[in-house]
Amino acid sequence: MTDWLTPEEWRAMALSLRVSFWATLCSLPLGLLVAHALARWNFPGKQILNGIVHLPLILPPVVTGYLLLLTFGRRGWVGQYLDQWFGIVFAFRWTGAALAAAVMAFPLMVRAIRLAIEAVDPKLEQASATLGASRPWVFATVTLPLILPGIIAGAILAFAKAMGEFGATITFVSNIPGQTQTLPSAIYAFLQVPGGEPQAARLVMVAIAIAMTALLLSEWVSRIVARRISGR
Template sequence: MFDLSPAAWTAITLTLQIAVVATFVATPIGIGVAWILARKRFPGKMLVEALVHLPLVLPPVVTGYLLLLSFGRRGPIGAFLADTFGIVLSFRWTGAALACGIMAFPLLVRPIRLSFETVDMRLEQAAKTLGASPLRAFITITLPLALPGIIAGMVLCFAKAIGEFGATITFVSNIPGETQTIASAVYALIQTPSGDREAMQLIIVSIVLAFGAMLASEWFARRAVQRLRGD
């Protein structure tokens, strides 16, 4: 059942690579955005919140097409990156990581923001009165207390990146060995008469990966809570 072809293993490896890169690049940005949304009041905050959650309601193909227009070789951002730094995202695995990170960003921000909102601000204020700088109070007080939400957000981002299809195939196409993830490989296999067996194998692999990610999220979150309680 699991005598996967080299192309299937390549798709699995590439999917994990894209999901890991998307998660770890998006997480610091997500923490910053979540903290701002949780703690700051400013004009246009509702607009920012709507923009952050927009990928959840837009069709993934629309998001992918907007990325292609913006980060494509002839797009304003893509042309600047290519001409200035030699970075090309369209039709590359790095572009797939970008698409997955954007699609998963709302799922990353939401639990982190909720965790920040539950942190008692008086603890931060007490740390500041004892001489801690705002940055040190954030790193030593706020982040550890919000750790369960950060872990939950990272795992949701990772799981979403594993299963992303519409935005990636629109932005980076379905190139074996370069941009073909598990989802796009399954799509290609079900278009061929003899591809059902390998497609089912990849489907099972994706289910195992997603289920394992959720179990890991629960375990890490519980461990973080236990440490905070001193258990």
């Protein structure tokens, strides 16, 4: 593939894989917690939390990127303190691209995990609790193994979504070759210059191949885990 793609195209693809990996890995613990809260807990503001989680699916991606810029930019109400106190900068960095991708992919991850949790019979969890098991232990030994296929499916879908994220990313971190230029941003850049269609077409094929691989892998891994859990 390195011979088929130019160095610039290869850098864009490698950066997309890096961004998607870290976006998925870092958001997975929070996604699991939020999904469990929405599926099992009753608390004031539950519907508000559900709306906030799914908001990136409804808002234009550019709006999400602008909100990220206002929040995590160098002068943002959170970003300025991260920069001053910890030296952490998101705006116009690849880490910012990972943050934008995580935000946009988060609803898909949460939804997949939530559906898996809701499919678990609460009586199984209650039975373990009546035997003296604490809630964390019940979750770790009963709920978690049963929802593992949903977690894997949600993570892979989030990874695929992060690979295709464009609007929020380009708004938040711009389109800097070698630094923040992901696969979708590179396709957009090539389409803006005369003669860039062949390069854009190559990257489109790469994007389609990665997306299809992720979807097929999600189904395959989920089935294997489900069979092992059921003992078939």
